[in-house]
Amino acid sequence: MKKLIKYTLGYTGILGVMFAASGCSDWLEPKPLSFFTPENTFNSYEGLKTSTDMLNRDVRYFDYYPTAGSAEPCILSEYFFSEMSVNGRTDASNAPVDLVRQINPSASLTGNASQINNYWTYLYKGIKDANTILSRSKDTEMTEAQRGEIEALGCFHRAFRYYRLVHQYGDIPFIVNEVTGPRYDFYSTKREAILRYLKEDLDRTAPYLSNDVYIGMVTQAAAYHLLTKINLALGEFNDAVESANKVINDGVHQLMTQRFGVDKNDASKNVIWDLHQSDNKSLPENKECLYIVIDRYDAGSDMRSAAGLEIKRQLVPWFPASGQITTPAGEVAFVDNNQTKNPYLLEYGRGVCSLRSTWYHQNMIWTLDDTDLRHAPGNWVHVSDLKYNNPNLEGKSEWYGKNVQLYNDKGDILVKDTIRCWSGWPHYKSNVADQKASWWRGGWADWYVFRLAETYLLRAEAYTWLDNPDLAVQDLNKVRERAGARLLTADEVNISQILDERARELFYEEPRKCELTRIAYLFAKTGKADEKGRTYSMDKFTENNYFYNRIMDRTEFYNKGVKNSVGNTYTIAPHNVLWPIALKAISSNVEGHINQTPGYDGSENNVEPMDTPNE
Structure with missing residues (x-):
């Protein structure tokens, strides 16, 4: 689908149409592509409905696709700022590792240097599009049901982006209004006031949506799922239970607990495997999916020239690289770039370990039992599960066909870079087919945005904040039972346990940093103690928060003196609970005042934020 209007976008401004570049004028004018202009597209229900498809499409671009000029998708930055993963590109000096030093308002936080500024650009671009649709729909002739649907879709996409x-x-x-010309007079609005506005939007419009839609479109369940997140963020826990109930009890969606899809007759697989295979996600029989982005290699020439998900490249360790791993006898373990000589390339992919899982993600959260299918052999793979398969060793080395080892008998390490080359990964999620020959990266595939399993975990969280562990544990166990995991008892339930369960179930689906930050806000807002008895307050939020303490409790990287091969030390600070706003975005807003995130340079000039939207 073609874009409606082409704007020059970038982190130099909030939106391309809002801020002018110094010495330029014509770039602010909309450049029509084909006949798709606001005047002849936004004048009917059909045109407006088709326009919302662009907003669905953009979800995959701002989260899951490697961005222009980058080998990494934006979603990785959500995990670098968490307890689950760190950046594993140890040979890249601009890789976001030393977060205290590297993450600042004047840094070029795009591409492989993190996606912080790209998120700002892409999310506001979607807000601009949603506002345009909402504004133009007011003067378009439609039935009441059609108008309600268009408004609901616009409000969903706007809320989805503002929540992030x-x-x-x-x-x-x-x-919240269409911006039709350059503006330099914006002011910051309080986070809670924004969330309150979004809640009112979704409360009002979600009933106009349907669950009987084409795959990839926004369902009513997706709207109530998002509303549940917003209710939680506001501390409206009873409302969160109510909105979650509208999803869980809608009579349409259910957890997938039986084998289904392309491999359902393969006895070596299981329902967890089925749930996450590319060909199964959009099947009509998959009743767990609430909202999904559709991504097909044959969708058009623009897609065939893109990179696809490249999920294998991001998650899989750099084990095939020649000489990175040797046998105890000093022999090269694998052949690189030849799938005939190294079939692991075809089976698992050629990773570069951009997203390196921590001990917490690989081991700590799996100690409750040894039956959890999400960490079972075959679903979860570690380099130590692989066997030395260099053909040059066959018949010549005693190590050919034996499992890869980290040390030899003398205690010498056999892996040059343990950060990048020695870890585990969830193969059931990274198993995305390559449409390009000899690509081994993980190509084009549909991807979950919201699943019913998360709705259960959101309701469990609401019950936990409401001090009702008996109900919370029932929802947790719904998800755990499907995974074959040991059922929990009510006295094991707390917010930390819920975050652990989210880590087990929703890796590479949830925006982990956002969810950690949301929960950190709730600890500060409610004053409730965390699992270690620590309490927090809003007035010191960027100086002492649950986000930072949780990461420090669980990661073996940050602030432990760990360095990568170019000498950068893994660091993080409490103020990294929030990201900085690019200096250029603030300085170009000459007639208003955008506050800098507290803890970063420039925040000393902050003023009281507004309680209302910018007019």
Whole structure:
């Protein structure tokens, strides 16, 4: 589908149409592509409905696809700022590792240097599009049901993006009307005021949506699922239970507990495997999917020239690289770039370990039992599960065909870079087919945005905040039972346990940093103690928060003196609970005042944020 309007976008401004570049004028004018212009597209229900498809499409671009000029998708930055993963590209000096030093308002936080500024650009671009649709729909002739549907879709996409922004940056400019010309007069709005507005939007419009839609479109369940997140963020826990109930009890969606899809007759697989295979996600029989992005290699020439998900490249360790791993006898373990000589390339992919899982993700969360299918052999793979398969060793080395070892008998390490080359990964999620020959990266595939399993975990969280562990544990166990895991007892339930379960179930689906930040806000807002008895307050949020303490409790990387091969030390600070707003975005807003995130340079000039949207 072609874009409606082409704008020059970038982190130099909130939106391309809002801020002018110094010395330029014509770039602010909309450049029509074909006949798709606001005047002849936004004048009917059909045109407006088709326009919302662009907003669905953009979800895959701002989260799951490697961005222009980058080998990494934006979603990785959500995991670098968490207890689950760190950046494993140890040979890249600009890789976001030393977060205290590297993450600042004047840094070029795009591409492989993190996606912080790209998120700002892409999310506001979607807000601009949603606002345009909402504005133009007011003067378009439609039935009441059609108008309600268009408004609901516009409000969903706007809320979806603002939910991310307020948990990435905190207080931000809140724009709810179409912007038709350059503006330099924006002010920051309080995070909670933004969330309150989004809640009212979804409360009002979600009933106009349907669950009987084409795959890839926004369902009513997706709207109530998002509303549940917003209710939680506001501390409206009873409302969160109510909105979650509307999803769980809708009579349409259910957890997938039986084998289904392309491998259902393969006895070596299981329902967890089935749930995450590319060909199964959009099947009509998959009743767990609430909202999904559709991504097909044959969708058009623009897609065939893109990179696809490249999920294998991101998650899989760099084990095939020649000479990185040797046998105890000093022999090269694997052949690189030849799938005939190294079939692991075809089976698992050629990873570069951009997203390196921590001990917490690989081991700590799996100690409750040894039956959890999400960490079972075959679903979860570690380099130590592989066997030395270099053909040059066959018949010549005693190590050919034996499992890869980290040390030899003398205690010498056999892996040059343990950060990048020695870890485990969830193969059941990274098993995405390559459409390009000899690609081994993980190509084009549909991807979950919201699943019913998360709705159960959101309701469990609401019950936990409401001090009702008996109900919370029932929802947790719904998800755990499907995975074959040991059922929990009510006295094991707390917010930490829920975050652990989210880590087990929702890796590479949830925006982990946003969810950690949301929960950190709730600890500060409620004053409740965390699992270690620590309490927090809103007035010291960026100085002492649950986000930072949780990461420090669980990661073996940050602030432990660990360095990568170019000498950068893994660091993080409490103020990294929120990201900085690019200096250029603030300085170009000459007639208003955008606050800098507290803890970063420039925040000393902050003013009281507004309680209302920018007019």
